[in-house]
Amino acid sequence: MEEIKLYAILECPSCHSRYKREMPKKSKDLSSHCVFCGEVYSVNHEEDCCIYCKHSNTKCPEKMKLNERINENT
Ligand SMILES: [Zn+2]
Ligand SMILES: [Zn+2]
DSSP states (O other), X not given: OOOOOOEEEEEOXXXXXXXXXXXXXXXXXXXXXXXXXXXXXXXXXXXXXXHHHHHBSSOOHHHHHHHHHHHXXX
């Protein structure tokens, strides 16, 4: 069985460097560690879904699925 890996390009809010990180399919990442400046930044789960939805170029797998479902219904 082939596993599809999902990657996001995260942008550090502190130094604005971009780096790639693999997204977990089942859990949500609420914080990330910038590989360039060492900043650990996080999101407030009550306001934002996860670190990928807020600080990356893509949405997390869960949000992507929700969007697909919305598109199917319209
Ligand atoms: Zn940084
Ligand atoms: Zn998310």
